[in-house]
Amino acid sequence: MPKLLVCYKWVLNEQDIKIRPDDLSLDTSRAKGKISDFDRNAIEEASLIVEQQGGTVDALSYGTSAVKQSVKDVLSRGPNRLLWVGDPSAEEADAYVIASVLAAAIRKNGPYDLILCGEGSSDMFYQQIPARLAALLDLPCLTFVQKMTLEGGAVTALRKLGDCTEQVSVTGPAVVSVLSEINKPRIPSLKQVLGAAKKPSEEIPIASLGLTPEELAPKAVRKSPKGFLMNRKNVVYKESDAAANVAKLVASLAAEGLR
């Protein structure tokens, strides 16, 4: 009976984030948390596998104390147990730190037959965690997975690459990152929502993971995220006839570098 782990990130809902027009800084005061989009697919895939063939799914996340808000949401989507590391260090953590923490937690609670991730998070979209985890845990890594099966300990996956698809197969434990095409995440039914409270969840204190300060120090430092606003140029051509207006438009487009 397979033992699965799915990693997820609790992110701010980008639709609630406003860009301050004066300095392009982000106003996140009204932003609610959500499960990162591709991670929903990962959670769903793990749950489907286990619902079909038995086994268990642990969900794991590393974030600030806000991660606590995600517990019932995630547990209502199929996982049997939720493990979470809530620590202020998550605020500045880069992919190196995140992978260190997750790998440590996985070593502590594993071994797992399959580790699932989303292809990238909704906020940072590093796309590095799956590969880093695989390297730290010395496991094979399958990325860009749009379809997969787990059978008799072997993972078979269809990877979506730039201009083709690739079918790969791996025996034994592996790290898999999934695309949104892989499935349609369930909308938790009422019973699933209410059942979440009955499932176990456990906070893993970061100190118990035995990580060195070096492993918790980000190598990439984020200075300040700025929003991108596309402003209309609002140029109006008011010549008396259409031909003259068109000539002016063409001239200005050429000046902008369009040929």
Added chain:
Amino acid sequence: MSILLTEEQELIGQSAREFAKEYLDPIAAELDHTGQFPAAIVKQLAAQDFLGLFVASEYGGAEAGYVSLVEVVENLSRSSAAVASILVNHSLAAYAIQRWGDAAQKQAFLPALAAGGTLGGFAVFEHGPTPGVGPNALIATKHAAGWALKGTKAYVRNAGAADVYVVLACTDPAAGAKAQAAFIVPAKAIGLSVGPLAETMGLKGCPVADLVFDDVVIADSALLGGPTDGQTITTETLALASVAEAAQTAGIGQAAVEHAAAYSKTRVQFGRPIATLQAIQTLLAETAADCHLARLGLRCAAKLMDDGEPFLVEAAMVKQFLARNGAKLLIDTVQVEGGFGYSEFMPLPRLFRDIAGTTLLDAPADYPEKTIAAALLA
């Protein structure tokens, strides 16, 4: 708006919102045009456990309570109040049976109502103002095999689609309104027919029709509660209806104010978006405020129900508030959108027609006042 909600109730509301966006938004306008009962959608409501929301888990329900009910109803209504109406009226039947049914009745009906295999309806009104009085009043007379029902129930929601109805009938015309009993009647009962579908102003897709009883014979075991419990059952179930319909109203109002606000930001007149004009801001602000207050009022009434507390007065208060202010939610948002708000190519006219149905009906026009006054002056 998560005030007064537990974490579960918020997640339930979130699920309902996701469901509505995924399955109701694409069909809401079409449903309004065709008025065809959306059987496939009802199956999906069942799969989400929405049809057995407050039914006890021993009967297969989600046992999620009434605050969960109004959260689901409001979030569904933001996309399609018509679909929410089907759910609400089904819930009235489930409520009555769970509350007043004996063990056999609960066992016989609740599991199927909760699972969605059986759709319910609640038939209480008649064409005359006083039940039991008038040529077509539904009269229940004692019969060798139990009871015989004869007469007409008016404007029954889910009529024709429902599999079972909780029906109010008069057992003694001489005693009139005081001698009322409720019965559980299967749609397939011999002698029971559904009248022609009424043409409703809105909420199209939730069928409305008369139920005609032509000497329909039912067993004694079909009596719900005691032989004179009819009025109590009706009063309390309609109070639930008030709360649930208030949730529909809040959902419709929310959808309208969001649409109108977004419109006002893009509509430029006098060289500026009309959102910058105080006249528009006032219309939007009043709508948002009334919607918010209604939401809190109905959530409070639902919480009382969850706590097993009396809730009839609070339900009447929210009904009365919305009878006075509910239609205004759409009168004012259509006003913001002007000619566009009046065009059936845009969504607001459907919301206008729907909100008239969730805010103005289902109780005699003086009922809320009587209820509140009675409580104040007791």
Added chain:
Amino acid sequence: MSILTAAQKQIQADNVAFVAKEIIPFAAQYDKTGEFHPYLLDAARESKIFAMAIPKEYGGLDYDALTQAVVLEAWGYGCAGMATTLAASVLSMDSVMVAGTDAQKKAFYGPMVRGEIGSFGLTEPSAGSDAGNGKSTAVKVGDEYILNGSKCWITNGGYSSVFVIYALTDPAAGMKGISAFIVEKGTPGFTIGTVDHKLGIRSSNTVELLFKDVHIPAANLLGKEGEGMKIAMKTLDMARPAIASLSLGLSQRALDECVKHLQQQYPEKAQPGQTLQFKLADMKIEIEAARQLLYHAMNLRDAGLPYSAESAMTKTFSSDMAMKITTQAVQLMGTFGYTTGIAKLMRDAKIMQIYEGTNQIQRLVISRAVLAPARPAVAVQKGGI
């Protein structure tokens, strides 16, 4: 004076009878399909009611403002959609009344005396409440104007013989560069665009007008170039009370239907309980107040006195009232109301608050009148108070 003369009472009675025969029995069916009602123009032809505002010397009925209001109330009572057809046609000829030459009046009024209808074409997608923001242009070439652009939400458009169209003769001058023109149906390049399907007044024809290089004789210019907005504003002053009349008829109808329904429901009782009684009383109070305000505005107009603010007030008051009363009627009649023609009254009422100047624009007009400094009765003395 708010009491009708014998002649006005007769005209009222005639129109009430016409409405009972030709409008009320058919209103629901046309509302359902949203189709226009050419049969009504045929039925009304003999009475010349579509020429009610046209002076006698042009073959019209020459009704004064109060009489027109009485007629429109009777029509609004029957069906707000069908009444809108009449009101909008009168609106179009009001522009010609304001600024037309004798020849222009003959050309425009002629079809109406024959029972045809007209349209007032001011609104554009960019020019709703901002009525002077239209983009349609009329360029003078020789002894013609060439019209280009579009109009939207034009009542009667698909069925009118004559149109008053507002367009920019001087785009650089903005609002002050708008002129008014008479345009005839069938002029090459002038076509009807999409038909709007509406929440209410569904049998009223509401369409887009499309102009592509439409040649209009210079003689069709109303007034002078640049006078368009002035003409439009005067026209709207004249026309606003029409909506008050429609709203009044609609409200009276709602009240009458409520009374009928309650009397059926409670045949033994004269009064159905104080809560409901008082709702009826409140409706009655507002309807009477609306009627008097409307009649007063019409009396001012007929007396040649300024009536701009009163025109805005009566439109606003009556339409807001109609919305309230029809909503109340649905509540009083419950699901019966929701599934019958009562619901139509509520849907029809909503547009009254929007067209011919939204009630927000009306309030701007009214508040300007309220806040305008009063002219001093006596010249202020230097050093005085």
